[in-house]
Amino acid sequence: xxxxxxxxxxxxxxxxxxxxxxxxxxxxxxxxxxxxxxxxxxxxxxxxxxxxxxxxxxxxxxxxxxxxxxxxxxxxxxxxxxxxxxxxxxxxxxxxxxxxxxxxxxxxxxxxxxxxxxxxxxxxxxxxxxxxxxxxxxxxxxxxxxxxxxxxxxxxxxxxxxxxxxxxxxxxxxxxxxxxxxxxxxxxxxxxxxxxxxxxxxxxxxxxxxxxxxxxxxxxxxxx
Amino acid sequence: xxxxxxxxxxxxxxxxxxxxxxxxxxxxxxxxxxxxxxxxxxxxxxxxxxxxxxxxxxxxxxxxxxxxxxxxxxxxxxxxxxxxxxxxxxxxxxxxxxxxxxxxxxxxxxxxxxxxxxxxxxxxxxxxxxxxxxxxxxxxxxxxxxxxxxxxxxxx
Numbered sequence: 163x164x165x166x167x168x169x170x171x172x173x174x175x176x177x178x179x180x181x182x183x184x185x186x187x188x189x190x191x192x193x194x195x196x197x198x199x200x201x202x203x204x205x206x207x208x209x210x211x212x213x214x215x216x217x218x219x220x221x222x223x224x225x226x227x228x229x230x231x232x233x234x235x236x237x238x239x240x241x242x243x244x245x246x247x248x249x250x251x252x253x254x255x256x257x258x259x260x261x262x263x264x265x266x267x268x269x270x271x272x273x274x275x276x277x278x279x280x281x282x283x284x285x286x287x288x289x290x291x292x293x294x295x296x297x298x299x300x301x302x303x304x305x306x307x308x309x310x311x312x313x314x315x316x317x318x319x320x321x322x323x324x325x326x327x328x329x330x331x332x333x334x335x336x337x338x339x340x341x342x343x344x345x346x347x348x349x350x351x352x353x354x355x356x357x358x359x360x361x362x363x364x365x366x367x368x369x370x371x372x373x374x375x376x377x378x379x380x381x382x383x384x385x386x
Numbered sequence: 387x388x389x390x391x392x393x394x395x396x397x398x399x400x401x402x403x404x405x406x407x408x409x410x411x412x413x414x415x416x417x418x419x420x421x422x423x424x425x426x427x428x429x430x431x432x433x434x435x436x437x438x439x440x441x442x443x444x445x446x447x448x449x450x451x452x453x454x455x456x457x458x459x460x461x462x463x464x465x466x467x468x469x470x471x472x473x474x475x476x477x478x479x480x481x482x483x484x485x486x487x488x489x490x491x492x493x494x495x496x497x498x499x500x501x502x503x504x505x506x507x508x509x510x511x512x513x514x515x516x517x518x519x520x521x522x523x524x525x526x527x528x529x530x531x532x533x534x535x536x537x538x539x540x541x542x
Binding site: 308309310311313314315316317321 | 439440442444447448450451452454455458
C-alpha cells in the first residue's frame with residue numbers, strides 16, 4: 163500500500179509538471195437547433211491553467227454548409243469586440259460574452275435558412291496560446307421536428323393509462339357495491355331493504371316504507 | 387365444444403403471430419434494394435447493409451404506436467381468454483376477451499389506414515412490403531375473432 167501511495171504521488175507530480183504546459187481547452191456546443199426568425203446564443207468558453215490575461219482574444223469564424231471557405235465574423239482583442247460589419251451577419255451579430263469570466267459568446271439575431279453552417283470559436287489567453295478551436299453546428303428549421311419516439315410513447319402511454327384507469331374504476335365500483343355504500347339496483351317488490359336504505363323517506367318514490375326488523379340491522383319494505 | 391375452443395385458440399395465436407411479425411418486421415415499403423418503415427430505412431448496397439432510423443414524422447410515430455398497441459391488446463385478450471375459460475360462470479360470454487380483441491382490430495385498422503394514406507408512394511420502384519400486407523390480413527381476422535368471442539358461450 164505504501165508503494166501504491168508513492169506511485170500515486172509521483173504520477174500527480176508528473177502531471178503537475180505537464181500541467182504548466184497543458185494546452186488551452188475551448189468549449190462550445192456540438193449542435194444547435196433553432197427556428198427561422200429566432201435568435202440564438204452561441205456560447206464559447208475556455209479552460210486555461212493561467213489567469214485570464216488582459217490580452218485574451220476570442221474570434222469566431224463561419225463556414226456555410228456545403229462551402230469550403232470560412233469567413234471571420236467576430237474578433238475580440240485588447241478589450242474591444244469587433245463584430246461583422248460587411249459579411250453575412252452584419253447588423254445581426256452582438257457580443258454577449260464576458261471575457262473576464264472566460265466567456266466569449268455571441269448572439270445571432272433573426273436567423274434564416276442561409277445561416278446553416280459551422281461556427282468555430284478560437285480563444286487565446288497569452289501566454290497560453292496552443293489549443294484547438296472548437297466548432298458548433300447550427301441547424302435552422304421551419305418548425306422544430308419532434309424527436310423520434312415521443313409521439314409513439316405518448317400514444318401508447320395514454321391508451322394504456324386509460325386502460326388501467328378503466329379497470330381500476332371497474333374494480334372500485336364493484337368493491338363499493340359489495341360494501342353496500344352504493345346500491346345500484348332498486349327493487350320495487352316488497353322484500354328486504356338493505357340497511358343503508360333504512361332511513362324513512364328513501365323508499366318514498368316506490369310507494370314503500372322501510373320498517374326495521376327489531377334485533378337486526380335490516381328492515382322490511384312494506385306497502386305504504 | 388373442446389374442438390371449437392381449440393379452433394378459436396389457434397386462430398387467436400395465428401392473429402397474434404401475424405400482428406407481431408407485421409409490427410417487428412421492417413418491410414412496410416420495399417423497392418429494389420431498400421426496405422423502409424416501420425422502424426428503420428435500410429439500404430442494401432454492394433458495400434453492405436446500411437440502416438438509419440426511420441423518419442420521425444408524426445404519422446409514422448402514430449402508426450408505430452397503433453401497431454404496438456394492437457399487439458399488446460391481442461396479447462391481453464389472450465390472457466383474458468385463458469382466465470375467463472377457467473373462471474367464467476356457465477353460460478357466460480367472453481366479453482372481456484371480445485372487447486380487447488375488437489380494440490386490437492381497431493388499432494390495426496387505424497394504423498394500416500394511416501400508413502396507406504400518408505405512406506411514401508412517390509417512388510415508382512417502391513411497392514408495399516409483406517409487413518403491410520400482413521397488417522391488412524390481420525385486421526379482418528382479428529375482427530372476426532372478436533365477434534366469435536361475443537357469440538361464444540361457455541358450456542361444460
